Amino acid sequence: MPLVQVPGTASATIERGMPPPEADTFPRLLLWHARMRPARPALREKDLGVWQTWTWSDLAQEVRRLAAALHEMGLARGDHVAVIGENRPRLYAAMLAVQALGAIPVPLYQDASAEQMHPVFADAAIRMAVVENQEQVDKVLEVRAIEVRAIEARAHERGLQLGAAPATPDASGPPAGAAPACAEHIIYDDPRGLRRYAEPGLQSYEALCARGAQRVAAQADFLEAQVALGRTGDCAALFYTSGTTGRPKGVVQTHAALIDRSRAATAFDGLGPDEDVLAYMPLAWIGQNIFSYAQALVTGYTVNCPESPATVANDMREIGPTYYFAPPRVFEGMLTQVMIRMEDAGRIKRALFHHFLDVGRRVGNRILDGRPVSPAMRLWYAIGGLLVYGPLRNQLGLSRIKVAYTAGEAIGPDLFSFYRSLGVNLKQLYGSTETAVFVCLQPDGQVRADTVGPPLAGVELRINESGELLVRSPGLLKEYHRNPQATAEVLDADGWFHTGDAGLIGADGHLRIIDRAADVGRLAGGGMFAPKYIENKLKFFPQIKEAVAFGDARDRVCAFLNIDLEAVGNWAERRGLAYAGYVDLAGKAEVLELLAGCVEKVNADLAADPLLAHSQIHRFLVLHKELDPDDDELTRTRKVRRRFIAQKYAVLVEALYAGRASQYVETEVRFEDGRVGKVAATLVLRDVRTYAPVARAA
Amino acid sequence: MNAADSAVAQRAARIGAPLLVVERASLAFGGVQALKDISFDVREHEIRAIIGPNGAGKSSLLNLINGVYTPSDGTIAFDGIVRRSMRPHEAARLGIARTFQSLALFKGMSVLDNIMAGRALRMHCGLLAQALHVGPAAREEVVHRRFVERIIDFLEIQPYRRQRVGSLAYGLQKRVDLGRALALEPRLLLLDEPMAGMNLEEKQDMCRFILDVNEEFGTTIVLIEHDMGVVMDICDRVVVLDHGRKIGDGTPDEVRASRAVIDAYLGIAHAH
Numbered sequence: 001m002p003l004v005q006v007p008g009t010a011s012a013t014i015e016r017g018m019p020p021p022e023a024d025t026f027p028r029l030l031l032w033h034a035r036m037r038p039a040r041p042a043l044r045e046k047d048l049g050v051w052q053t054w055t056w057s058d059l060a061q062e063v064r065r066l067a068a069a070l071h072e073m074g075l076a077r078g079d080h081v082a083v084i085g086e087n088r089p090r091l092y093a094a095m096l097a098v099q100a101l102g103a104i105p106v107p108l109y110q111d112a113s114a115e116q117m118h119p120v121f122a123d124a125a126i127r128m129a130v131v132e133n134q135e136q137v138d139k140v141l142e143v144r145a146i147e148v149r150a151i152e153a154r155a156h157e158r159g160l161q162l163g164a165a166p167a168t169p170d171a172s173g174p175p176a177g178a179a180p181a182c183a184e185h186i187i188y189d190d191p192r193g194l195r196r197y198a199e200p201g202l203q204s205y206e207a208l209c210a211r212g213a214q215r216v217a218a219q220a221d222f223l224e225a226q227v228a229l230g231r232t233g234d235c236a237a238l239f240y241t242s243g244t245t246g247r248p249k250g251v252v253q254t255h256a257a258l259i260d261r262s263r264a265a266t267a268f269d270g271l272g273p274d275e276d277v278l279a280y281m282p283l284a285w286i287g288q289n290i291f292s293y294a295q296a297l298v299t300g301y302t303v304n305c306p307e308s309p310a311t312v313a314n315d316m317r318e319i320g321p322t323y324y325f326a327p328p329r330v331f332e333g334m335l336t337q338v339m340i341r342m343e344d345a346g347r348i349k350r351a352l353f354h355h356f357l358d359v360g361r362r363v364g365n366r367i368l369d370g371r372p373v374s375p376a377m378r379l380w381y382a383i384g385g386l387l388v389y390g391p392l393r394n395q396l397g398l399s400r401i402k403v404a405y406t407a408g409e410a411i412g413p414d415l416f417s418f419y420r421s422l423g424v425n426l427k428q429l430y431g432s433t434e435t436a437v438f439v440c441l442q443p444d445g446q447v448r449a450d451t452v453g454p455p456l457a458g459v460e461l462r463i464n465e466s467g468e469l470l471v472r473s474p475g476l477l478k479e480y481h482r483n484p485q486a487t488a489e490v491l492d493a494d495g496w497f498h499t500g501d502a503g504l505i506g507a508d509g510h511l512r513i514i515d516r517a518a519d520v521g522r523l524a525g526g527g528m529f530a531p532k533y534i535e536n537k538l539k540f541f542p543q544i545k546e547a548v549a550f551g552d553a554r555d556r557v558c559a560f561l562n563i564d565l566e567a568v569g570n571w572a573e574r575r576g577l578a579y580a581g582y583v584d585l586a587g588k589a590e591v592l593e594l595l596a597g598c599v600e601k602v603n604a605d606l607a608a609d610p611l612l613a614h615s616q617i618h619r620f621l622v623l624h625k626e627l628d629p630d631d632d633e634l635t636r637t638r639k640v641r642r643r644f645i646a647q648k649y650a651v652l653v654e655a656l657y658a659g660r661a662s663q664y665v666e667t668e669v670r671f672e673d674g675r676v677g678k679v680a681a682t683l684v685l686r687d688v689r690t691y692a693p694v695a696r697a698a
Numbered sequence: 699m700n701a702a703d704s705a706v707a708q709r710a711a712r713i714g715a716p717l718l719v720v721e722r723a724s725l726a727f728g729g730v731q732a733l734k735d736i737s738f739d740v741r742e743h744e745i746r747a748i749i750g751p752n753g754a755g756k757s758s759l760l761n762l763i764n765g766v767y768t769p770s771d772g773t774i775a776f777d778g779i780v781r782r783s784m785r786p787h788e789a790a791r792l793g794i795a796r797t798f799q800s801l802a803l804f805k806g807m808s809v810l811d812n813i814m815a816g817r818a819l820r821m822h823c824g825l826l827a828q829a830l831h832v833g834p835a836a837r838e839e840v841v842h843r844r845f846v847e848r849i850i851d852f853l854e855i856q857p858y859r860r861q862r863v864g865s866l867a868y869g870l871q872k873r874v875d876l877g878r879a880l881a882l883e884p885r886l887l888l889l890d891e892p893m894a895g896m897n898l899e900e901k902q903d904m905c906r907f908i909l910d911v912n913e914e915f916g917t918t919i920v921l922i923e924h925d926m927g928v929v930m931d932i933c934d935r936v937v938v939l940d941h942g943r944k945i946g947d948g949t950p951d952e953v954r955a956s957r958a959v960i961d962a963y964l965g966i967a968h969a970h
Contacts, residue, residue: 048851
């Protein structure tokens with residue numbers, strides 16, 4: 001299409017401009033960028049040690065070929081397609097191609113097992129899967145086998161009900177040549193190790209593209225014709241929630257909702273097409289999806305895919321993202337790394353580091369917020385910037401950050417202020433899968449550790465009688481897939497979404513989230529018990545990886561802890577303390593002493609808060625195994641499933657409250673290859689000092 | 699299942715004519731007869747294992763193949779060319795690469811540089827041009843670097859690219875050693891106890907890499923192993939040595955059933 005000749009300045013505005021409102025589906029946004037800024041980078045991927053660029057025009061070409069081939073394979077409007085793998089440009093292209101045909105991508109967590117994936121395949125009736133590599137192909141094949149068994153079991157049951165003799169199930173599976181029960185087509189990106197696979201319906205991404213190219217050559221405007229059929233109210237993607245409770249639910253999000261929220265958030269922070277982001281969280285997490293897919297397509301900024309999960313820190317340093325979005329645990333992990341390295345540093349370095357960290361804590365936040373700071377402190381902070389903050393930001397890959405967000409979970413106030421004191425503009429936002437993420441964002445200059453900011457444009461908030469937060473916004477889910485009952489539970493007739501979070505709206509309009517409404521309990525004495533608040537305080541210590549607090553309807557609070565193997569292991573090595581792995585290290589008396597110190601500090605902090613002084617931790621133990629999503633103790637986004645843990649380790653909870661000094665326990669663990677083993681240990685249960693509530697000085 | 703059957707058939711079809719033929723080879727160090735009258739062949743694209751108890755002569759046989767030792771009797775034919783003696787660098791030029799039981803890496807250099815070093819034989823520019831990094835030398839380096847990056851990607855050692863080899867865990871060093879050998883683009887790859895000193899997980903990883911090298915690049919592989927269990931799963935045919943003699947040769951199943959092999963491994967006293 002010939003473009004009208006425009007003067008240099010005007011063409012620059014188009015390059016920098018935002019897509020018009022007519023671009024109201026993701027494929028339309030793609031075509032707009034490909035037309036308006038064809039040579040600008042859309043995606044980068046580090047491959048063979050070099051950052052390789054896909055321009056918008058490259059991306060559109062790839063999507064053109066893929067969509068043609070997928071259409072030929074019979075992908076129909078409304079079909080669901082599983083997308084499984086790390087952040088790879090080809091998987092992004094596949095999602096766009098699927099959406100271009102009016103079908104619906106369903107991103108799945110790439111580290112989930114076949115057993116965990118099967119319910120999603122069954123619920124969404126998935127016929128096609130686009131996956132990254134052999135590992136994922138194996139899992140999808142396993143999902144097929146599970147489905148075959150499930151069908152046989154159902155047939156058997158029906159047979160029994162009808163009183164007829166059940167057909168004898170064929171031990172070797174379905175007859176050769178029969179169509180697979182689900183996921184008929186599996187498309188893989190990396191062919192490595194798959195050459196000898198003879199299962200039906202397998203094909204490589206490259207073969208698919210080649211096939212598509214022929215079709216495109218014959219019918220050049222195929223993609224445009226398909227994209228024109230799409231409507232903004234169509235489902236854009238199905239996100240299965242990690243489900244802290246019950247079976248996973250598929251959240252139906254439309255193009256309209258995702259695009260509206262992306263536009264609002266982009267305008268809020270003044271983001272433009274020059275931003276660089278690093279995509280390394282699972283695509284199945286809506287946070288990652290909105291930030292590296294929806295927002296990228298809305299603004300036209302560049303998404304960078306790291307080489308492998310193990311090289312993220314290094315890749316981040318090389319890219320220097322300008323916009324960054326991560327759950328608190330990622331920030332926690334980075335801080336742990338820094339602290340370990342500083343422990344190993346020389347005395348002078350260490351002293352400098354701690355001194356300036358202290359300076360930063362006092363004034364860094366004020367400077368970032370534009371509040372008054374004395375010129376002397378300003379100068380001293382600037383020197384700190386040269387000596388400590390700047391190099392540290394550079395090490396972490398945070399030098400170019402304009403805006404960084406943390407979301408997904410509440411962040412510990414100390415952790416939060418650490419990054420802000422370094423001069424990183426870290427802010428909090430509030431949202432969920434059901435709200436297309438953006439509900440509340442903190443504006444620059446109004447950042448506080450304990451709130452998540454005022455509602456973003458278009459959002460209404462309300463707190464109901466029971467203290468639960470209700471949201472009305474253009475970003476709300478359309479429904480839960482094939483689950484009207486669950487939809488009715490969260491979406492009321494007036495269009496309010498019930499978040500399940502307990503919240504307060506302050507006089508300044510800022511929202512404060514306390515905990516999951518269902519988790520906030522009462523101690524036997526009547527005081528409020530907010531477990532996550534306590535757990536977050538514990539987890540700020542680099543030595544503590546996970547914490548689970550108990551106290552609802554009890555007379556006092558007790559906790560389970562997981563040590564951070566890296567941090568505590570390093571600490572042990574420096575002390576010449578020999579250990580043979582997690583279980584051994586977690587049981588050492590010295591380690592327990594170390595953790596008791598951490599817990600006491602948390603208690604001292606809690607004692608200073610009149611609302612929470614009664615929820616100080618009286619006793620704790622260090623679990624003999626790491627809490628793990630494979631054992632269902634954590635969700636895939638690594639939130640602790642408190643109730644499940646309380647049930648699984650009921651013996652330990654009872655022992656804590658009974659005041660016993662030690663307890664023998666045996667636990668099943670699932671290894672990465674699916675084998676199941678047993679870990680047994682005798683745990684030491686420790687008492688911790690608590691403090692008298694501090695009367696607040698008037 | 700038919701899928702598995704066709705996979706086996708596919709594999710059988712890939713294996714070609716003998717690439718290496720060892721004919722009645724013997725090796726003696728003074729009065730010690732290290733190898734006596736050994737004959738076997740290795741076919742193109744095959745994974746061939748040489749197993750045997752300690753001191754059976756496995757490493758000597760490997761050294762014979764890549765020219766470190768010269769047979770005192772018999773011949774070795776590689777790719778149809780029969781010869782009595784050959785220098786190791788000639789073997790390398792013909793496309794025979796090897797890894798070592800006790801690693802032979804530059805511990806002070808990075809992973810990248812170690813594997814680049816394995817490309818040395820494939821570089822054509824002079825020392826001076828390479829040192830000055832001018833014109834054709836720079837272009838050549840780019841080509842070789844790309845090849846080395848493919849190996850790094852293949853062996854999944856991207857996170858360690860710039861790390862000093864000496865600072866890596868043992869299992870990773872073994873992988874780098876394999877990478878260095880692969881950098882030569884060998885037709886025949888000799889692996890000297892690639893899994894020695896590894897834990898189970900590392901062994902499984904290594905097995906996968908060996909199979910993948912064979913599969914993706916079509917490289918013919920001869921590997922020595924001490925531990926029978928590991929090898930039996932991945933190789934096509936096995937030669938069994940004991941006290942410098944060949945006591946078995948065949949598929950893993952045939953070898954496993956052989957009386958002589960069982961005796962050698964169970965340590966039956968030898969009548970002298």
